[in-house]
Amino acid sequence: MSLPVQPPRGTARWDPFRELDQLYDRINHLWDAGASQETKAWVPLGDVEETDDAYTIDVELPGVEQDDVVIEVNGREVTISGEIKEKERAGIMRRRTRRVGEFQYAVTLPGDIDADNVSARLDNGVLTVTVPKSQRAKPRRIAVGGAQSQ
Secondary structure, three states: OOOOOOOOOOOOOOOHHHHHHHHHHHHHHHHHHHOOHHHOOEOOOEEEEEOOOEEEEEEEOOOOOHHHEEEEEEOOEEEEEEEEOOOOOOOOOOOOOOOOEEEEEEEEOOOOEOHHHOEEEEEOOEEEEEEEEOOOOOOOOOOOOOOOOO
């Protein structure tokens, strides 16, 4: 009969999750150290939907204030940029997985757009940008006429 092996006194018990957290922190540190100031902006998740009348861009921006978002239209390209500001903390940060800092989302739309009538709404952490199509980009239905008898 063998007795279970006890770790020597004063030695911490092995915790694989602690090691994964440490590895995650080291990888993030290396990633941040290797990135220049120009590449520090991250890309939020987003969807682009096309209807007959417009393109709709939905971008996930939880925790972002309206004043911290900039939307620019240049030709057919729509760029959404801004910053998620670091929350002031009272305690010790044990783990961080949420992104903070500057972000940028850019998309080139496939058709002509009406840049003068673009609208945006930020609701429940989702920014919705509606980009109407120009009149010439909208599909038109052409009536087919018959040959007239002479």
